[in-house]
Amino acid sequence: MAPPLFILGAAGSLNSLVCAMIGQHPEMYGLPEVNLFAGETYQELLQEYGFLGRFQHGLWRAVAQLRLGAQTERTVQIARSWLENHSLVDTAELFQAILDWTAPRTPVDGSRQYAIHASALPRAQRAFPKARYLHLLRHPCSALTALHNFYTNRFFDVEEVWLHPHVMVIEFLETVPPAQHVQLRVEDLLRQPDLYLKQIAEWLDIQAENHMIEAMKHPELSSFADYGPLNARFGGDPFFLKNPTFYAIRDSLILEKNQPMMDSRIELTAETRYYAQFFGYEIID
Amino acid sequence: MLERHAATPETEAVGRLGLEHFRLLPCPGFGESSMRTSQAIGWYKGYLFVGTGRRPLRPLGLSPNALQERPLMYQLHKRMQAQQTKSLEAGTQIWRFDPCHETWEQVYVTPWVIGTDGQEHPRDRGVRAQAVFQGISDPEPALYFGVGSLEGQVVLLRSIDAERFEEAEEKGLGLGPVDVPSIRSLCELDGRLYTSPTGKNHGRGLWDDNITDFPLVFETEDPYQGRWRPVSTPGFGDVNNLSVNEMAAFNGCLYAGTLNPKQGYQIWKTEARGSPPYQWRKIIEDGAYRGPASSIAVSMQVFKGALYVGSGIQRQGRGHPDTYGPFGGELIRIYADDTWDLVVGKQRFTPHGFKKPLSGLGPGFGDIFTHAFWRMAVYRGWLYMGTSDWRFMPTYLPGPGHQRRDLSESRLRYLTERTQEYRGGFSFWQSRDGVSWFPITRTGFQGNPYAYGIREVVPSPRGLFVAPTFSRSSSWGGGLEVWLGSEEIAAASSPSAL
DSSP states (O other), X not given: OOOOEEEEEOTTXXXXXXXXXXXXXXXXXXXXXXXXXXXXXXXXXXXXXXXXXXXXXXXXXXHHHHHHSOOOHHHHHHHHHHHHHTTTSBHHHHHHHHHHHHTTSEEEEOOGGGGTXXXXXXXXXXXXXXXXXXXXXXXXXXXXXXXXXXXXXXOOOHIIIIIHHHHHHHHHHTTSOGGGEEEEXXXXXXXXXXXXXXXXXXXXXXXXXXXXXXXXXXXXXXXXXXXXXXXXXXXXXXXXXXXXXXXXXXXXXXXXXXXXXXXXXXXXXXXXXXXXXXXXXXXXX | OOOXXXXXXXXXXXXXXXXXXXXXXXXXXXXXXXXXXXXXXXXXXXXXXXXXXXXXXXXXXXXXXXXXXXXXXXXXXXXXXXXXXXXXXXXXXXXXXXXXXXXXXXXXXXXXXXXTTSSEEESEEEEEEEEEEOOTTOSSOEEEEEEEESSSOOEEEEESSSSOOEEOSOGGGGOOSSOOOOEEEEEEETTEEEEEEOOOSSSSGGGGTTOOXXXXXXXXXXTTTOOOEXXXXXXXXXXXXXXXXXXXXXXXXXXXXEEOTTTOOOEEEEOOOSSSSOOEEXXXXXXXXXXXXXXXXXXXXXXXXXXXXXXXXXXXXXXXXXXXOOOOOEEEEEXXXXXXXXXXXXXXXXXXXXXXXXXXXXXXXXXXXXXXXXXXXXXXXXXXXXXXXXXXXXXXXXXXXXXXXXXXXXXXXXXXXXXXXXXXXXXXXXXXXXXXXXXXXXXXXXXXXXXXXXXXXXXXXXXXXXXXXXXXXXXXXXXXXXXXXXXXXXXXXXXXXX
């Protein structure tokens, strides 16, 4: 069985979209945000996220879908019970169970918490030393503007939301064999999906026939591309859950050459500007 | 026919040099002076010619005005002045090595002039470019050196008898009283010689060593008389191209590599036909899509049907991209049809497809501190790559006016410890097919601890000459060295030969 693929990006980087797109390849399986490696055990996750239940929704939905074949209030409740019965089991073992359930397809996990919790990625790497990592990039102004717009005018600290997660990912990936990770600007993927989806397939060593690439352009067909049942509504980027169609998202974004959607109130620190440049983004002074 | 993607193991030892094949060629004239590097070495009429380079006049090469604005640097300058005697203040020199008799002879020394500070100084700082070329005024192929000035303009020197050097006409490429102190590249194509200005004396000194007010390619058929004329637009029309740093002729075309700290280096190509400015075509952009971490095309070499381009990040001082990182250097190879492959570096998605390193080696040959792929040469069917280690000047660490708030404590500790444990040295690599690479050394030639990179590699019938470069001048414990690599050296010193 091929090792899992993790998609690592800062908030607003369209992780859920890219996860669902790659997951539509017949050899891959896109998970909702299971966030498993954010804790050592499910009990630890409960302690971490008990007050924010929606960060567990993805895991509940994944277990419901993969073990019980459907996402209903009842199956979600069963999934929660199953997880609570295994609350002291290593999250690595739980993830291995997910691997077994998705087999022969390879799971894709785009949990955003992995770029926030310093211990998450080393934990994933210890569990799956051959895991692949797609470091997903988006222009900081675009990412922050998207967050700002979605969360009705709430402003975010650019370093906290964008810079630190990316630096953490970069530092982690320094410890991973180079062949196991690669960066992707989401703008490139949105602009030229065929060109970049084929490259992703080549890197993952999966087939890249036209109908497979075409399937990857339909993330809305993912089992997790919509709101879940009432007791597990989320499990992914709310922006994606609201607009899960690749073309709709693409058309909603301004896609000039690596230039951002701009909110003039967003100010970038010197460090953020340099990292954005290193990622290939143009910074407008 | 070039096997583009073959990564066949290349383990044959035939023609392969190891560290045991290299020996130092001691030159008494290199000792106890301000010399610390050679950026231009040439083989001509059976001799090796070594153009020397010295440390700048003032710390970091700052101009007198800039020095006044920096009290700490001014104090350092005064201390250095107090310890430096005139007898140690060497300017540019050219030394000739006779391999038959193993002797060195000084064949050129720069004149002394009154500098802008009113003091007497050598006129020139170092030789940065060389070529053997026959122009209209040359009775036979001549040896040309581009001599970088400490405060004035670049001068071309010519020798046609391997004994004497004379100055060519037109200092500063004939551009008039402007800041054009040096050139880094002299490249021949179809009976014409090409170059481009690199460096500024009136700016921030060493930090401006590879930028210019004139990022243009110049051409002449007669370098002795000058007659340089521009054959490109400034920066090829891109204001972010701060210099044309390196050039090479390949498959009947001229290739020029730029310094572009904002987006990454570019490679431009022309057939050099018609009237200037010629038609140029950009074939590599954005540091081969790595971005500013590959800001400068440092070295170029044609090898077995492809043009190899080594890159790095240009050190530009506080507030510039090199205060991040460290980033290892990369190597690509370009084919005649303008397609290209990543040979050493970070795998990535590009508009030209997925590029993964054919060698299997990441940036810096797997070492993030190997920051520039500085010089290449082909010798007996092998491609050699001399690199530079970033740790001798760790601009990526916090310093005055520069914090690394971006890094975690553990990462910063790692970088600091790796830097502190550095005891000098560099890595030197070789490949027979351009794909499989073998280290000759990862720690330098195990001599002087101030050696941090290889600035020149020159093949000859006598062997492979290699010049490490130093962070300190010889009067401060560093210096200038030339090494010779040859299979005969190891054979002569082996027990069976005794």
